[in-house]
Amino acid sequence: xxxxxxxxxxxxxxIIEHLELEIVQGVYEPGQKLPSxxxxxxxxxxxxxxxxxxxxxMERMGLxxxxxxxxxxxxxxxxxxxxxxxxxxxxxxSRFLEQMRRLGYSGEELLDILKEEMCKxxxx
Amino acid sequence: xxxxxxxxxxxxxxIIEHLELEIVQGVYEPGQKLPSxxxxxxxxxxxxxxxxxxxxxMERMGLxxxxxxxxxxxxxxxxxxxxxxxxxxxxxxSRFLEQMRRLGYSGEELLDILKEEMCKxxxx
DNA sequence: TTTATTGTATTAAGTGATTAGTACAGTAAA
DNA sequence: TTTACTGTACTAATCACTTAATACAATAAA
Numbered sequence: 001x002x003x004x005x006x007x008x009x010x011x012x013x014x015i016i017e018h019l020e021l022e023i024v025q026g027v028y029e030p031g032q033k034l035p036s037x038x039x040x041x042x043x044x045x046x047x048x049x050x051x052x053x054x055x056x057x058m059e060r061m062g063l064x065x066x067x068x069x070x071x072x073x074x075x076x077x078x079x080x081x082x083x084x085x086x087x088x089x090x091x092x093x094s095r096f097l098e099q100m101r102r103l104g105y106s107g108e109e110l111l112d113i114l115k116e117e118m119c120k121x122x123x124x
Numbered sequence: 125x126x127x128x129x130x131x132x133x134x135x136x137x138x139i140i141e142h143l144e145l146e147i148v149q150g151v152y153e154p155g156q157k158l159p160s161x162x163x164x165x166x167x168x169x170x171x172x173x174x175x176x177x178x179x180x181x182m183e184r185m186g187l188x189x190x191x192x193x194x195x196x197x198x199x200x201x202x203x204x205x206x207x208x209x210x211x212x213x214x215x216x217x218s219r220f221l222e223q224m225r226r227l228g229y230s231g232e233e234l235l236d237i238l239k240e241e242m243c244k245x246x247x248x
Numbered sequence: 249t250t251t252a253t254t255g256t257a258t259t260a261a262g263t264g265a266t267t268a269g270t271a272c273a274g275t276a277a278a
Numbered sequence: 279t280t281t282a283c284t285g286t287a288c289t290a291a292t293c294a295c296t297t298a299a300t301a302c303a304a305t306a307a308a
Contacts, residue, residue: 069275096220193305
């Protein structure tokens with residue numbers, strides 16, 4: 001999947017979200033070795049320093065760990081990945097419901113719109 | 125409503141989104157006079173320059189217009205406000221569905237979760 | 249007329265994100 | 279041993295956003 005980084009928000013944050021998504025999706029499996037910092041930076045067309053910052057942050061979160069000279073690896077703790085998925089989904093849902101409520105959409109109205117919108121998406 | 129500005133994204137963008145929401149909500153009605161730049165800046169505890177930037181941008185969008193010395197007024201074009209509401213909602217919906225799809229949630233799964241989550245919200 | 253308020257413009261300073269470039273220590277492979 | 283690759287650290291420069299501090303012209307109100 002392409003990185004799709006823009007200048008609206010800090011790039012290192014977008015990188016974190018991108019990698020979190022790929023971990024949840026299983027693009028990177030538990031325990032799997034990641035490409036090197038320089039390799040990832042090249043893929044994302046980003047400065048190695050920026051990629052390093054994102055990876056360090058994810059390491060701090062416990063999502064990966066580095067072996068100093070051998071490389072960097074995804075956590076082997078599958079429950080942590082499941083938890084991550086639920087947290088990401090929960091955040092999306094609560095933000096979405098809150099925002100739609102603010103825009104003035106009631107619960108039933110919202111479900112109707114969503115059903116309709118989801119049918120549209122299926123036609124593609 | 126409080127402004128709830130953070131440093132994650134440019135403040136002037138957050139101000140724009142906040143005011144767009146208040147216009148859609150009818151906090152500011154079509155044709156209504158807005159507080160002065162300095163007054164709004166004080167309310168949001170933000171520099172007047174930053175507020176000015178946000179307001180100029182919304183003026184460029186056609187959502188408001190300034191009368192040079194008398195003050196600044198919301199557009200009287202109600203259809204523009206309706207359109208704004210639909211655009212904001214449409215953006216929220218498509219972003220949400222896309223993100224949940226990426227996280228691996230199917231359509232039916234999503235509707236079930238939403239129904240459950242909406243019931244939780246009603247209990248409060 | 250005088251006063252206060254309006255939107256607007258300008259300059260300077262500070263901050264955080266990003267890039268560029270370089271460097272170092274540890275290790276696996278040749 | 280030598281070579282290449284690993285994560286990591288550091289400095290400098292640039293850019294956008296924000297704040298601060300003024301300033302000015304136009305107008306409504308006193």
